[in-house]
Amino acid sequence: MTFDRRTFLRSGLALGLGCWAWGRSSRSMGHALASTTNQKWALLLAAGQGGGGISSDRQALxxxxxxxxxxxxxxxxHYGVxxxxxxxxxxxxxxxxxxxxxxxxxLRQQVQKGDSVVVAFSGYGSYNPPASLATNPTWEQALSYLGLCLTGEGEKEEQILPLTTLVSWLQSxxxxxxxxxxxxxxxxxVEDFRGNLRARSAGRGGRLPPEANISNPLPKTNLGNVTLISATSPGQTAVEIQLGKQSAGLFTLALTQSLWENGSANVMPSxxxxxxxxxxxxxxxxQIPQWRSPNNSSDFFSPTAPGMxxxxxxxxLVGNNSLQGHIFAPIPxxxxxxxxxxxxxxxxxxEQGDSIITGDNLDRPSNSLWQVQNIKGETVTLTAIAGALTAKSGIDQSGKAVTPEVLAKVDSQTLLGSTLRExxxxxxxxxxxxxxxxxxxxRIERVDATSAFGAIATVEAVINAGEGSADCVFGKLETHRYSLFTEGGNPLQPLTKSESSGAVKTVVSALDACLNRLLALKWLTLxxxxxxxxxxxxxxxTQQTSGDNPLPRLVYQWRSTRFPHSPQDHSSGNGGNGIPNAPPTFLPTVATNQALQCQLExxxxxxxxxxxxxxxxxxxxVAGILRPDLKLLQSKEQLTWPGPEDPLWMIGGDKAIAHWFLILSRFPLPSTAMALGQQITGNNSTNPPGLENYPPRVLxxxxxxxxxLAxxxxxxxxxxxxxxxxxxxxxxxxxxxLSLPIMYQVI
Incomplete structure (x- = not known):
């Protein structure tokens, strides 16, 4: 019996052989990817055409x-592919x-042992599970029922590539x-979102594999040596968002920004x-992204120049004082x-010998600072703030002086391919x-809503859903009941039946508090x-735990990476102060009836x-305040807030998501302190009672x-x-x- 290439790729033998041949390596994935003798390969697939056949009414992404x-x-x-x-x-x-x-x-004819390969797919996915499958299956349970929709130009029938087939190709x-x-x-x-988002789920598009039935169940499948980084979980959605005249997957935006901003192979936390x-x-x-790797590694490709x-x-390079580049940030x-x-x-x-001296190791040239003057699509045009390019003395990573001959290489041509750092x-x-x-x-509801929102100071524009980026969506809960929603369709403010019923203008007038919060969060996000x-x-x-031997549980951990001379983190295996570490999670969870505690340094x-x-x-x-003058940390101070003997942050209430921001400033915040006094005491005078009589708790x-605004x-x-x-x-x-977003889900 013989197999040609296509038979091998389409059969389950490739999947089985790949799993059998794979052995867990004790060598760090990061070291393997950083090897200069091996090559990096990429296969990038953009699908998303409108469906063919029975899915012909599906819009193109x-x-x-x-x-x-x-x-x-x-x-x-950034990764030198x-x-x-x-x-x-x-x-x-x-x-x-x-x-x-x-x-x-x-790939199959060129990739060699030790090379690194990334295959990326953007488009519609399908999920056609049997009724007997669990509601929240693992990837191994769901893998046989997942597919990728391929429909090129001129194709009349929907083409589904089973995910197991693609995995078997990769394992070969x-x-x-x-x-x-x-x-x-x-x-x-197939979801129909209310706002400026479009779902990338094709529903049950495609047929169940013929061998997937009760009398002849599919063999157990797994990812083997393949590291899977997915925008979502089996049974969930994934979305793209419109960015002016362009659109992009929200997850891909997050992924590419993380890759650009990372100076090491450890990508998962970012x-x-x-x-x-x-x-x-x-x-x-x-939409909950997933990361599955054979050895629980959170590494990706190692950057070409670590630290850059x-x-x-x-x-x-447009000229001596102008250049163009791409800036990857979700701020727009x-x-x-x-x-x-x-x-x-x-x-x-x-380059100096065998090492690379990065911008972190050089005194900044007098015109290494560039200002964005124009934005067109993904391209930004920047102009130099200072005059002609001059280089100053510097040191390399070992602390040795950099010679003038090396520094002379820092000319305008060196800027091509340079990293842009905010x-x-x-x-x-x-x-x-x-x-x-x-x-x-x-139509009449739209007219009334446009008029009502136009009279609210916090609103600058009213558009139809899908016409551009929006902060929220106004729509129906049911007939003659209205509310504000996120772009994904989640209600933003619980309204009573009386508040959400009646004339559109009446309902809009009850949304002031919700709009104020939305604008505040928009500022903090900006x-x-x-x-x-x-x-x-x-x-x-951290969260305190109960029991015979209670230990604090790590919820979230963050450390600034661009502070000059930042101390090394030697707390390997723990979260500091003996707190056991846990792998980073997409959305941290906290339990009710337990106290949260914040440690700052x-x-x-x-x-x-x-x-x-x-x-x-x-x-x-809510706001958490430690001192009336808002002085939070002395120099070189480590602070535990609140103290273990005073667990003021007891978690209770709804099983929902909390959205906080940690705010820090080198300068005093007098206007902010006054505004906090006004909003906590209820006294809106220009000289409200101070915060001295309020304990350091969440108010x-x-x-x-x-x-x-203050x-x-x-x-x-x-x-x-x-x-x-x-x-x-x-x-x-x-x-x-610093404005640092912190989110967790109460369970």
């Missing part, structure tokens, strides 16, 4: 090609025969360093932070003009909301800079002012928006003048503040 380009940019620009080693298919090209041929020629490669990236949904139904911040506010827990992490890359999802006028440091890498962020002094009107509203802040801070959030030589603010799981606006705010005012009062910005904007230095 707009963001899959963008996903493909984003991944190609970061793999080549050669252009000849990158291949792919666009939506009009992707058919099963075309994919089989490309996989054979590009000579290497064991294989990564499969999926940005597609696996819901059994990926969970970025994807959580993008997905949870819009979808809650409807940033927010973008220089792609073109919050405010369209956010990147405009912000300033970035271009970090060239200089140094100063331009923020508007005014910000408002965009409300989208859901498709289920009648200020979020956990990856770029240069404040030296570490945060550990200031590495710097200056005191830091700050507080915690946000919305708790009960839906209340309820009557209105969160005035506090956040914070913006305090930060803007210390804006810098290194570059010109319009009068309605302020330029903030990343050395001056």
């Amino acid at each position: 707009a963001g899959c090609t963008t996903d493909k380009q984003l991944l190609e940019d970061v793999l080549q620009g 050669k252009s000849a080693n990158v291949a792919g298919l666009d939506p009009q090209e992707i058919t099963l025969p075309a994919l089989e041929t490309l996989f054979e020629n590009h 490669l000579k290497t064991k360093q294989v990564y499969l990236l999926l940005d597609c949904g696996f819901n059994t139904v 990926l969970w932070d970025h994807s959580r911040n993008l997905l949870v506010p819009r979808l809650g827990t409807e 992490a940033g927010e973008g890359i220089v792609t073109t 999802l919050v405010q369209k003009r956010a990147l405009l006028h912000s300033c970035y440091w271009a970090m060239p890498g200089i 140094m100063y962020r331009a923020i508007p002094k005014n910000l408002a909301l965009t409300v989208a009107l859901a498709h289920d509203l009648e 200020l979020a800079n956990g990856d770029t802040t240069q404040l030296g801070v570490a945060l550990t959030l 200031n590495f710097g030589n200056e005191p830091l002012y700050g507080f915690l603010i946000g919305a708790n799981n009960r839906g209340l606006n 309820v705010l009557k209105n969160i928006l005035p506090v956040v 914070l913006v005012q305090d930060l803007a009062s210390h804006s810098v003048t290194v570059a010109p910005v319009p009068e309605d904007m302020a330029l903030l230095s990343t050395t001056d503040w």
